[in-house]
Amino acid sequence: MTLERFSTMSSSFQKSRQVRSPQASCAPLRRKYPPTVLRRRPTPRPLLSGRRKQVGRGVGVVGVSMALGINRPDFGSGRGGRRRMRRNALSSPSNPWEKLQLGQLSMLGRWYKAVARGPLAFVPMIVSQLAFIPLLYSYLTFNYMESVGFNIPKMFAAVFSSLGALSPKMALSLKHGVTWLLELPLESSSEAIWKVILQTVLPLVPILYFIVVVPFVDILMGRDSGQKVSSGTQGKAGEEEETEEYRLVLWAFGSIYVALLLMSAGAAASLPILSVLTVTVGMGFYGSILFAVSHELMHSNRASDKAFSLFLLSFLSYLHYDKSHKLIHHVRVATPDDPATGRRGQNVYSFIYRSVVENWAILQTMPINKWTKASWVAAPSTIAAAFWLLFGLKGAAVYLGSSLVSVLMLEIVNYIEHYGLERKPLGNGRYEQVSRAHSWNADWFFTNCHIINLQLHGEHHLDSKCPYNKLENIKDGPQLPAPYPAMILLSLVPPLWFRVMDARLDQFSAEQGGGAGGDAGASAM
Numbered sequence: 001m002t003l004e005r006f007s008t009m010s011s012s013f014q015k016s017r018q019v020r021s022p023q024a025s026c027a028p029l030r031r032k033y034p035p036t037v038l039r040r041r042p043t044p045r046p047l048l049s050g051r052r053k054q055v056g057r058g059v060g061v062v063g064v065s066m067a068l069g070i071n072r073p074d075f076g077s078g079r080g081g082r083r084r085m086r087r088n089a090l091s092s093p094s095n096p097w098e099k100l101q102l103g104q105l106s107m108l109g110r111w112y113k114a115v116a117r118g119p120l121a122f123v124p125m126i127v128s129q130l131a132f133i134p135l136l137y138s139y140l141t142f143n144y145m146e147s148v149g150f151n152i153p154k155m156f157a158a159v160f161s162s163l164g165a166l167s168p169k170m171a172l173s174l175k176h177g178v179t180w181l182l183e184l185p186l187e188s189s190s191e192a193i194w195k196v197i198l199q200t201v202l203p204l205v206p207i208l209y210f211i212v213v214v215p216f217v218d219i220l221m222g223r224d225s226g227q228k229v230s231s232g233t234q235g236k237a238g239e240e241e242e243t244e245e246y247r248l249v250l251w252a253f254g255s256i257y258v259a260l261l262l263m264s265a266g267a268a269a270s271l272p273i274l275s276v277l278t279v280t281v282g283m284g285f286y287g288s289i290l291f292a293v294s295h296e297l298m299h300s301n302r303a304s305d306k307a308f309s310l311f312l313l314s315f316l317s318y319l320h321y322d323k324s325h326k327l328i329h330h331v332r333v334a335t336p337d338d339p340a341t342g343r344r345g346q347n348v349y350s351f352i353y354r355s356v357v358e359n360w361a362i363l364q365t366m367p368i369n370k371w372t373k374a375s376w377v378a379a380p381s382t383i384a385a386a387f388w389l390l391f392g393l394k395g396a397a398v399y400l401g402s403s404l405v406s407v408l409m410l411e412i413v414n415y416i417e418h419y420g421l422e423r424k425p426l427g428n429g430r431y432e433q434v435s436r437a438h439s440w441n442a443d444w445f446f447t448n449c450h451i452i453n454l455q456l457h458g459e460h461h462l463d464s465k466c467p468y469n470k471l472e473n474i475k476d477g478p479q480l481p482a483p484y485p486a487m488i489l490l491s492l493v494p495p496l497w498f499r500v501m502d503a504r505l506d507q508f509s510a511e512q513g514g515g516a517g518g519d520a521g522a523s524a525m
Contacts, residue, residue, distance in 0.1 A: 096219045097482045102443060102475050103225035109445050112221060119245045119469075125450045126249070128206060129256045129286060135202040136260075136267055136279065142195060153198060157190035183272040200275040203282035210285065210450070215485045218444040225443050225473040226456045246469045247305070249452070250293050254312045257290050261315060261402065265387050265395035276394050283398065284405020287316055291410045292454045298322050299464050317380040317403035318410070323368060324359040329414075333461060334423045334438035335431050340411075344420035344505060347494035352411040409488075416440065416487050417457050420505045421478065434461055436477040437512060443473040444483035455484055478508045 100106065105113065116123060134141045142153060163171075175193070179186050182196045264283050268276045290312055297309035313319045324340075332338035339358035342351045364373070380403070388396040421438045423431040442455035458474040459466060480487055481500060491497050 095481055097215070097444065097486070099219075100222045102223060102473065102479065104222055105224055105445060106220060106222040109221035109224065113224065113445070119249050121449050122246075122249045122452060123449075124446075125289060125452070126252055126256065128209065128450065129253065129260065132203070132206060132260055132282065132286070133263070135205055135282070136264060138199045138202050139195070142198070151191075153195040154191045156194040156198070160194075161190055181272075181274055196272070196275075200272070200278050203275075203278045206282055207285045211485050211489065214447055214450060215444075215483050217446045218483050221445045223443045224445040224448070225475065226448070226453055226459075226471050243467065246467060247300075250296055250305075251308065253293050254290065254297075254308060257286055257312070258315055260286065261399065264402075265391040265398045268394040268398045269392050271394070273394075276397060277401075280398050280401035281405055283402035284409065287402050287406025288409030288413070289451055290316060291318075291321075291406060291413075292451050294321075295325065295454075296452055296468050298325070300467075301465065314379040314383060315399075315403075316406050317383075317400065318407055319379055320360065320363055320373075320376040321410075323366075323372075324363055327366060328359060328362055330461070330464060333434060334418055334421045336422075338418075340414045340418070341421070342415040342419040344502065345498065348412055348415050348491045348497070349494075351415045352408065355411050355414060356407070412488055412491055413454070413484065415491060416480070416484065419501055436462065436474040437508075439474075440478050440480050441473050442480040442483055442487075447483040447485060451484065455480075478504065480504075 113121065142151075145152060176186065178184075178193060178197070179188060182193070182200065184193060184196060261283060264279050268279060271279065294309045294312045294316070297305040297312070300306060300309075310319065310322060313321055329338060329340045332341075334341055336343070339355045339362070342348070346354075384396050384400055387399045391398075417440055418438065419440065421440070423434065423438060425431055436458050439458040439461050441458045444455065448455050452468040453471045454468075456471040456473050458477045459471050462474075481504065482490070490500060
């Protein structure tokens with residue numbers, strides 16, 4: 001490099017420094033990278049630092065908790081800081097179910113309530129039942145769709161045969177396993193195999209509907225505090241007519257369930273064992289809603305309703321629930337003596353065992369007619385024997401298996417309804433009167449349309465004779481962060497459940513001044 005060339009480059013560099021400012025010199029870099037890349041900041045401390053061992057697996061806990069609005073920003077130390085942290089986290093708009101306030105319906109929810117007036121609001125629970133029929137008899141459904149030129153099994157077979165061409169050996173091994181599992185001949189065509197696969201999976205669709213679709217629609221429809229939906233009638237005669245209309249919903253659901261159970265047991269005889277299992281689980285889902293129907297009927301003043309409730313409970317193999325619910329749960333709710341009240345820190349699995357075993361044991365010590373106690377075993381045994389004789393072993397398995405699934409779902413809901421809530425002891429084995437502070441409430445509209453307002457549970461314990469259509473949400477009582485379907489899933493993962501619900505308990509306790517306060521009410525049986 002010559003001296004003259006070096007001099008020219010040096011002068012050009014000096015000239016550029018005089019003309020261009022430091023900000024201008026960084027302009028191309030700023031266009032290429034965002035300011036956060038250019039100005040590095042200290043990496044913040046992880047949110048769950050020091051707490052992972054307490055709450056479970058880090059990423060999963062944080063993800064689901066944040067979906068429910070339970071994030072943990074730093075509000076400072078001390079009691080006041082922690083209280084502000086809980087209040088802000090629990091009201092976080094990141095929880096999609098709490099974007100609307102208590103009792104606030106969206107435009108879609110208001111439209112639905114205006115169109116489906118009175119008992120029509122609960123039509124979805126009946127329609128979801130009837131939808132099980134084409135799923136149960138899907139072979140007839142497929143034959144009809146094929147007649148109109150829509151062959152679903154053939155479409156699936158075409159897609160997966162093209163994928164199987166990529167690895168013929170793996171496709172053959174998979175076919176061996178599937179045909180053995182579905183009890184099909186190995187030489188069965190791909191279309192025949194897919195028809196049986198779909199027939200096996202379709203009975204589980206109602207569960208997917210309740211767990212996924214219903215809570216999603218809750219986000220779209222919003223929340224309803226349960227103000228009485230009137231059918232437009234007036235006076236005492238009008239109220240009686242309206243009550244009859246709402247009773248019709250209960251009787252219709254119960255009658256359809258019994259019919260579906262008989263149809264399922266009859267169809268099970270010709271189904272492979274795996275299909276029998278999925279039909280059993282699907283019927284168990286409907287049985288869990290049947291418990292809500294039986295519960296409503298058992299609290300009725302009418303002898304016919306009470307008798308029908310016992311009839312339905314016998315098809316759930318849980319006939320003693322009538323006594324355990326009224327004589328134990330309503331008397332001892334929110335106390336350590338109630339097996340059907342989940343204690344703080346108790347996971348759902350230990351709760352189910354305790355509730356089932358201890359309720360039965362306590363009933364055996366109560367002065368109840370011996371013939372009544374005998375019927376708790378005799379009635380389900382007789383029904384199981386009848387199913388065996390009429391439909392074979394698989395038919396009896398559908399009855400007993402669906403009862404088991406229904407009971408498990410019932411106990412999970414019991415766990416959700418009173419988790420961690422306690423009545424103050426007064427001494428001498430007595431407790432304060434049941435109040436609005438001793439039941440969890442949820443007012444998501446679409447879910448309540450499927451379970452006859454079961455989520456409005458607080459008022460039921462204040463007045464057990466109040467019919468489901470007149471229940472209202474107790475807004476100053478404890479509120480769940482999501483509808484029952486989401487809470488059922490959450491309860492199955494105890495670390496997530498404790499993280500969400502223990503924070504709710506702390507917040508409610510702080511708002512009540514450290515106790516389970518609230519206006520006292522009667523706990524009628």
